Amino acid sequence: xxxPGPDIPDLSVAPSGGPITAILGGIAAPIPLLCYxxxxxxxxxxxxxxxxxxxxxxxGQAAGWLAISYLCLACLVHFHFFGGET
Numbered sequence: 001x002x003x004p005g006p007d008i009p010d011l012s013v014a015p016s017g018g019p020i021t022a023i024l025g026g027i028a029a030p031i032p033l034l035c036y037x038x039x040x041x042x043x044x045x046x047x048x049x050x051x052x053x054x055x056x057x058x059x060g061q062a063a064g065w066l067a068i069s070y071l072c073l074a075c076l077v078h079f080h081f082f083g084g085e086t
Contacts, residue, residue: 026082030074037074040067 017025040046046063049055058066 022082024081026078026080029081030078033070033074033077037067037070040064040070046070 045059
């Protein structure tokens with residue numbers, strides 16, 4: 001088992017904050033990301049941000065895989081906040 005450092009959060013524990021955090025973090029936060037990823041899958045075009053502020057527009061098969069990764073990120077946020085111990 002890897003021990004998280006000071007800058008790496010431990011995602012294996014349930015978040016603190018109660019039902020408000022579960023609703024905001026588990027439902028309200030992933031909804032825009034979910035909608036964006038589904039739209040990107042259908043349109044086969046998405047945006048890849050970068051640290052410098054200027055990202056690139058990706059299309060075709062690469063956009064599909066990037067949209068699936070955005071969908072996985074939405075699932076991670078949802079299940080971490082909403083599927084944790086209540």
